[in-house]
Amino acid sequence: MESGPITGPVLTDGAAGETLPRSADPSGVPAKPNPAAATGDVGGTFWRRFVFRRPLAALILQRLGLSVGLLFAVSLMIFGGIEALPGDFATTYLGQSATPQAVENIRKDLGLDRPWSERYLSWLGGAVKGDFGTSWASKNSVSEQIGKRLGNSLFLAFFAALISVPLAVGLGMLAVQFRNRLPDKIINVISLAAISLPEFFIGYLLIMLFAVQYGVATFPATVYDSMTFTERLSAIALPVATLVLVVLAHMMRMTRAAILNVMSSAYVETAELKGLGTFRIIARHAAPNAVAPVINVIALNLAYLVVGVVVVEVVFVYPGMGQYMVDAVTVRDMPVVQACGLIFAAFYIFLNMAADILAILANPRLRHPR
Amino acid sequence: MNLRSIPISAWIGIIGIALALLCAIFAPFIAPFGERDVVGEIWMPAGGDFLLGTDNLGRDLLSRLIYGARTTIFVALTATVLSFALGMILSFTAAVTGGFVDQLFSRFNDLMMAVPTLIFALVVLAVLPQHLWILILVMAVLDSTRVFRIGRAVALDVAVMEFVEAARLRGEGSLWIIFREILPNTLSPLLAEFGLRFAFSILFLSTLSFLGLGIQPPAADWGGMVKDNKDGIIFGISAALVPGAAIATLAISVNLVVDWLMKRTSSLKGGRGDA
Numbered sequence: 168m169e170s171g172p173i174t175g176p177v178l179t180d181g182a183a184g185e186t187l188p189r190s191a192d193p194s195g196v197p198a199k200p201n202p203a204a205a206t207g208d209v210g211g212t213f214w215r216r217f218v219f220r221r222p223l224a225a226l227i228l229q230r231l232g233l234s235v236g237l238l239f240a241v242s243l244m245i246f247g248g249i250e251a252l253p254g255d256f257a258t259t260y261l262g263q264s265a266t267p268q269a270v271e272n273i274r275k276d277l278g279l280d281r282p283w284s285e286r287y288l289s290w291l292g293g294a295v296k297g298d299f300g301t302s303w304a305s306k307n308s309v310s311e312q313i314g315k316r317l318g319n320s321l322f323l324a325f326f327a328a329l330i331s332v333p334l335a336v337g338l339g340m341l342a343v344q345f346r347n348r349l350p351d352k353i354i355n356v357i358s359l360a361a362i363s364l365p366e367f368f369i370g371y372l373l374i375m376l377f378a379v380q381y382g383v384a385t386f387p388a389t390v391y392d393s394m395t396f397t398e399r400l401s402a403i404a405l406p407v408a409t410l411v412l413v414v415l416a417h418m419m420r421m422t423r424a425a426i427l428n429v430m431s432s433a434y435v436e437t438a439e440l441k442g443l444g445t446f447r448i449i450a451r452h453a454a455p456n457a458v459a460p461v462i463n464v465i466a467l468n469l470a471y472l473v474v475g476v477v478v479v480e481v482v483f484v485y486p487g488m489g490q491y492m493v494d495a496v497t498v499r500d501m502p503v504v505q506a507c508g509l510i511f512a513a514f515y516i517f518l519n520m521a522a523d524i525l526a527i528l529a530n531p532r533l534r535h536p537r
Numbered sequence: 538m539n540l541r542s543i544p545i546s547a548w549i550g551i552i553g554i555a556l557a558l559l560c561a562i563f564a565p566f567i568a569p570f571g572e573r574d575v576v577g578e579i580w581m582p583a584g585g586d587f588l589l590g591t592d593n594l595g596r597d598l599l600s601r602l603i604y605g606a607r608t609t610i611f612v613a614l615t616a617t618v619l620s621f622a623l624g625m626i627l628s629f630t631a632a633v634t635g636g637f638v639d640q641l642f643s644r645f646n647d648l649m650m651a652v653p654t655l656i657f658a659l660v661v662l663a664v665l666p667q668h669l670w671i672l673i674l675v676m677a678v679l680d681s682t683r684v685f686r687i688g689r690a691v692a693l694d695v696a697v698m699e700f701v702e703a704a705r706l707r708g709e710g711s712l713w714i715i716f717r718e719i720l721p722n723t724l725s726p727l728l729a730e731f732g733l734r735f736a737f738s739i740l741f742l743s744t745l746s747f748l749g750l751g752i753q754p755p756a757a758d759w760g761g762m763v764k765d766n767k768d769g770i771i772f773g774i775s776a777a778l779v780p781g782a783a784i785a786t787l788a789i790s791v792n793l794v795v796d797w798l799m800k801r802t803s804s805l806k807g808g809r810g811d812a
Contacts, residue, residue, distance in 0.1 A: 237651050244648065245660055356546075359796065363788035365740050367747050367763055368781035371770050379773045386771065474653045478744055482767075492656075493748050496663040508660040512652045519651075 226534060227524055234520040241512045242294065245505055246287045277303060290505070299506035304498050309506045312491060317510065319390060320480070320487035323403055324472050327410035332465055335415050339422030339461075343430060354419070361416035366475055370409045370482035377405060387484035406483045413475045418468040425460035429453050459529035466522030470515050477511075547797035553790025557783075560606040568600035573755045580766075580774045592776055593765050602783055605757040609784075612673055612752065613738040619677035620738075621731060624684025629715045631685075632692035643689065649682045655744065662750045672751060676741060680734055687730050691723045698722075732795035736788045743784045759784045 218225040274280050293300060299309035342351045378386035384405045394402070429435065430453055438448045477489030484490070488507055495503035527533045543551075560567060569588075570576050575595045576587075583590040589598040631642040649657075657679055665671050695701065701718050709717075745751035746760030754761060762780035769776050 237648070240648050241651055244652070359792055360785075360789050363736060363740070363792050364785045365743050365747075365760075365781065365788075367744070367760075368778070368785055371763070371767065371777055371781060374770055375773070375775060375778060379771065470653075474655045477655060477659075478747070481748060492659060493750075496659050497749055499663050501663065504660055504663045508652070508656050511656045515653050515656075516651055 223527075223534060226527060230520055230524055230527075234516050237516055238513055239291075241516070242291060242509055243287070245508050245512070246290060247283065294506070294509060300502045302495070302500050302503050304495070304500040304503075309502050312503075313488065313506060313510065316486060316488045316491050319485065320476055320489065322399070323406055323410065323480075323485065323487060324469075324476055326400075326403065326407045327414065327472060328469055330407065331411040331414045331418060331468075334411070335418035335468075336422055336461060336465075338415075338419045339426060342419070342423045343426045346427065354423075358416035358420050361412060362420070364412075366409065366413050366478040367482050369412050370405070370479060373405050373409055374482075389484060390486065403485070406479050406485055409479050409482070410472060410475050413479075414468050414472055417471060418464060421464040421468070422461055425464055426453070426457050428460070429457045432456075456530075459526045459533075462525045462529055463522045466518050466525060470518040470522075473511055473514050473518070544797060546793045550790040550793030550797070553786055554794065557606050557610060557787050557790070560603045561610045562607075564603050564607045568597075568603040570597040570600040572596075572601060572604040572757050574600075580769050580772075580776055589779055590776060592762065593769065598762075598776060598779055601757040601762060602759070602780060605759045605762055605780060606783070608752055608756055608758040609739060609742060609760070610787075612669070612676075612758075613735060613742050616673045616676035616680065616742070617731065617735045617738045619673065620680035620684055620734065621727075623677060624681035625688045625720075625727070626715075627681070628685045628688030629692050629719055630711070632689050632696050633711050633714055633719070639689075642685070646682050646685050649679075650686070654679050654741065658741075658745060659748075659750065662745070667750075667753055669752070672742075672745070676738060676745075680738060680741075684730070684734065688723070688727065691726055692719050695719050695722045729795050729798040732791055732798065736791040736795065739784060739788050739791070 214225075279286075290300065297310055299313065301307065302309050302312070338354060342354045345351045373384075374386050377384040385402055386405065388402045388406050390399050390402050435448060435452055438452045443452075476487065477493065479485070480487040480489035481493055488510065492504060492507035492511070494500075495507065564572075573596065576597050577591045577595045579591065579593060579595050581587055581591040581595075587597050587599065589602065592598050592601060627642055631639040652660075658675055661675055662672075665675070696719060701714060704714055704718050742751055742758075743760030743763070746758050747764050749764060752758040752761055754765070759780040763777045763784075766774070766777035766780075770778075
């Protein structure tokens with residue numbers, strides 16, 4: 168990273184441990200040839216000084232702040248947007264034939280007679296502290312239920328990611344290596360088909376094959392507290408396989424496109440024309456540039472896992488967040504639905520943010536937006 | 538363009554779509570039994586009177602599959618058309634107007650896209666009453682966020698071209714610029730996107746129905762049929778796999794055609810076809 172004319176002051180960046188040429192300035196602070204004058208120039212607010220001293224850390228902090236802000240906006244949408252929709256919780260909850268008195272009672276019971284802004288603030292205050300109120304249907308604490316199920320869901324998603332990520336990257340590289348030849352075409356057709364398969368179809372197909380026909384896997388994939396680790400692993404084998412198949416195709420196609428994009432660039436062609444060996448081209452020229460898009464692809468697809476988990480848990484009767492949410496939606500248990508929705512959205516936003524930050528870390532060019 | 542230039546994969550896709558459309562349009566004439574008639578025992582095996590067997594209530598699976606094509610395709614297609622109308626009008630307005638309107642629409646769109654579609658749909662459907670038009674509307678609005686993003690990107694490319702500027706200088710209004718200048722020039726990438734969104738719509742509707750939040754029984758629909766018959770799986774009865782395979786076939790068919798359309802547009806523009 169020692170390229171480029173250094174006109175501004177050379178600053179050591181703590182977070183990444185590398186020096187950044189500060190010729191093009193992202194913060195709008197003009198780069199001065201004289202370091203002393205430059206530092207004197209940015210003496211304004213603390214934030215501006217910070218942006219100048221630690222541009223990378225500032226950029227990451229900015230993304231973090233943006234994500235937190237986004238999460239608050241989403242919470243407002245999940246809570247407030249629903250209030251704005253036509254229909255009334257109490258009437259939909261009780262059904263059309265409810266008497267006005269019963270509706271009135273349940274409104275009071277659930278605290279719906281208070282104005283929505285007040286309810287939103289108390290809900291948000293609780294949510295920040297990890298308290299999501301009590302379920303309307305079972306009168307149990309929502310947080311307690313979520314605490315148990317979130318762990319199960321993460322367990323499932325973790326193993327799905329553990330298997331699918333190396334597999335997808337490997338297959339993607341294979342497809343690039345054999346571009347437009349038979350292996351690539353086979354991979355292309357199969358992945359196109361896999362993208363079009365609904366999650367539940369893959370799930371039931373696997374159940375039919377491995378649990379019913381051959382009897383090598385267990386169904387339903389119930390897990391409980393007293394299970395040992397290996398028992399748990401064998402219980403989640405089929406759900407994990409389903410999730411892997413669901414994510415794999417997307418991830419692989421995107422990896423292939425990302426690597427292909429790098430491989431067809433001018434500098435790789437130059438390296439080829441210089442007569443460098445294939446391995447050297449890939450290791451020294453292509454790989455460093457392909458890391459950023461591939462990391463991005465992986466993070467985006469892990470975010471996609473969040474959604475896949477919902478359907479797969481319902482298929483396999485797995486006690487996780489997704490099933491909790493779907494059950495709550497069918498009985499219109501709003502505190503549970505809102506809590507689950509917020510948590511799923513939080514994971515989604517967090518993973519997207521991680522993709523963003525990792526891409527910035529891996530690709531210095533992104534640190535200087537136009 | 539001649540018929541010979543269409544690759545085999547695209548032909549397979551076209552045939553698949555045509556078959557599904559035929560089933561959907563002529564359902565009452567093709568189906569051997571009624572959509573809701575109980576005609577036999579529960580979960581009878583395939584063969585004999587019932588080509589694909591019967592379902593969990595003893596209804597003919599093939600007939601329900603054919604009627605299901607009608608519901609599934611109708612709802613998915615309506616939702617996609619609506620989402621395109623909505624997404625394209627908003628995105629083109631944003632691209633042509635620019636400034637504050639563009640910022641407002643784009644930021645709101647980002648906010649909508651910050652929640653996964655399925656999760657968003659679950660939250661919204663938990664509150665709204667169960668009607669078909671509400672389901673279609675929810676699907677359309679959620680899908681239009683994706684259309685908006687593509688539409689805005691494509692329209693921005695075209696909006697800075699000389700002929701648009703010429704139209705502006707001629708004194709044409711925004712509506713003229715949107716419909717007569719930008720729309721014809723963005724149609725071809727948007728057509729491929731339409732196919733992609735349609736395939737996604739089919740899968741999304743099926744998923745919602747499978748979760749019990751989409752089309753309500755007794756109407757036949759492919760996702761719902763999987764849900765109805767899922768308990769049979771554990772006894773080795775494959776009735777749930779048949780509608781699942783139908784969904785997969787239709788989605789694959791649409792994707793094959795889209796794949797070909799995309800390759801065609803990218804090669805027309807002189808882009809590298811292999812990326």
